[in-house]
Amino acid sequence: MRVLISSIAAHGHTYPLLPFAIAAREAGHEVTYAIAPSFHPLVERLGFRPVAAGGEIREAFGQVWAQSGKDPRDRFSTPPNEVMAMAGRVFGEVLPRRTAADLAPVLAELRPDVVVHEAGDLGAGLAAKVAGIRGLCHGFGRVAGGKMLARAGDHVGGLAAELGLDPAVVAGPGLGDPFLDVCPRSLQDPAFLAAFTPDRAPRVPLRSVPFAEPAPLPAWVGEPGPPLVYLTLGTAFAEGSVLRTAIDGLGRLPARVLVAAGPMIDAALVDDLPDTVRVEQWVPQADVLPHAALVVHHGGSGTTLGALASGVPQLLLPQCADQFDNAGAVLAVGAGRRLLPGEATPDAVAEVASSLLNDPEPRAAAGVVAREIAGMPSPAEVVAALLV
Template sequence: MGPVDLLFSSLPSHGHTYPLLPLAIAAREQGHHITYATAASFHAPLIALGFDVVDVGIDIHSAFAELAGSEVSPIEARRRDPEEVAKLAAHIFTDILPRRFFGDLQPVLAAQRFDLVVYEAATIGAAFAAKVAGVPAVCHAFGRGFDRVAAEESGTAGFAEGFVRIAEELLGPDATDLTPDNLAGGDPYLDIYPASIQAPAYRDAPNRVPLRPVAFSEPGELPDWVRAHAEPLIYLTLGTAFGDAGVLRTAIAGLAATGAKVLVAAGPTVQTEDLGDPPPSVTVEAWVPQAELLPHVDLVVHHGGSGTTLGSIAAGVPQLFLPQGADQFTNADAVTGAGAARTLRGDEVTAEAVTAAAKELLSDADVAARVAALAEEVAAMPSPAEVAARLPEFVRPVHVVPAER
């Protein structure tokens, strides 16, 4: 089969869109036509890559504001009562977002015939729209598969049942093969998580297609001293959605005491001035090109977002997790359980604890061996180019599922 028309779709955020871009880029380089469907707030980096874009869905921040009736960001919502936060998040991710993507994509798929839909695992509304349109689809992971134990800790345990409920409501109870313990369903599942630390229901699924995770970030310049890497370098970030100035200040104090150089990415939810006057060994930036940075660092201290977790694994760098919410506890448990990281949670995050954990991770030979083993496992996974070459084989006749009325 020659070039095919591909529709990619993901939630409009760094953590949900960036994991799909290496495959989309590889597919475009092989002559396939790429249309990317997500909310307009995230179109700029997609247009810069040369993709056609379609405005569908709603961004997570707007969904929080719509539900709460005010401008409430995920980080602000997290400061509320934990049970209230869990209910807010569950309703947003398993109801508001799926409905919006499902409704907005139906006319798009009716107006233009695509050969294949590639949907990000949390953008389940795109999967439902593809079924109604009779377009074959593949699910692209953004991180680790659902793990009930870690989900209980992060307050997301109800998400699995919520996804199944919305599938049955929109498609009918007999038209979906999702289960609470395997949300990939029957579509091919492009799994970017190393099998050795993947949740068993996903690792052992017959529809699993391994895909090497490749770090992506918008291009930027690194300081010369970072590239020179003349002394140990620690990278600190809490990502793009869960930044917390207090946690960052504590981590900065702890990391400065290690004697290493520290580069901090404050992210869009924290103002750099809120981090005070850092010690001379600490450099604070609003943003850094993370994909370019990771090969130059000796330790990553972070929230546990899937992109940072997998990018650090691929770069062969030990990690200190300071999980704040969402899937971050799942990633922290998986990598720490493999002996390649350490985790500090909640009140455990003190400057002294950060110093001790960082020093251990920088010097422990056993940790270094586990980190190297995970990096080798990732390097052996099929590349985005190899998987892109397989996409035409997933183009097949499918049964049209009428939407429930």
């Protein structure tokens, strides 16, 4: 079977799809990956043929921010509802318009049997419908981060009409296609779950498998010693002052602290570190998580689900986008704590992190969710069921 998989060129949108893509290839299917050029090197390293589709997410956000008359540097102080409104335009209009146009000739030439489109990549799903090709929608996390997707839906109907589609047909989660949901039911938004009525395409549970590009772990990570605390603010919205605050707080603990600065913060600029803290530009997160006693992070979908899959408690420092919803979901199941903007000081970080390291209840709650995730169908099982 010829399979085209498409996602937005961002780590949080692409990494969740790669285990499914790898499973499809291992099952003998011919897999092509559609994504903006910045991610082609990754796709090629994994052995997939890339095709260019869609714009760069930062450029799309820059365009919408500029049209709003706001300074992008104010993104952390802009009210969340305004950020979500702008994100709705990015994911419901700017990016899908470009992706649908780019994929039209690709689909005409390749004629895949199925298009697997990531939940934020609505343009690929629309292009598949225009071409009369079966679509599957692959989630990347909790869909009440679906506030963003719901805002995108406010715009995508107009684009669907321009493409000759009935807007009613593409309404709802996943443009009406079967939805491969990597979020365990206990964390998923109840309103999203309720949308899957008998008259619409199904929600298909799919185990979240943390993905990491192959890279060596610092040798000391797996060595005996004080508990390991892993700190990351992700790849999209990291703020240097928040990272510094977290480092200053965690450096007071009797723990080893591994910091992944990511692409938004230059690790070389994070200096004057406590002796127990080590900063790396990039680490293979999926390989780090099983060693961690605590994960301190921004609340991105991949890190949230990855920590839960490893049964690790979390301290969340949400800043924007779907991070607040993810943090609230972790709190609701008792698997971690949260410090909102304005609450996160070095003292508060140290106090809450110490509590999480010493309190067995959050770890037990995380373990319950880890077992739920482990019981979900694997990518190989879902590939065998759906790619027929």
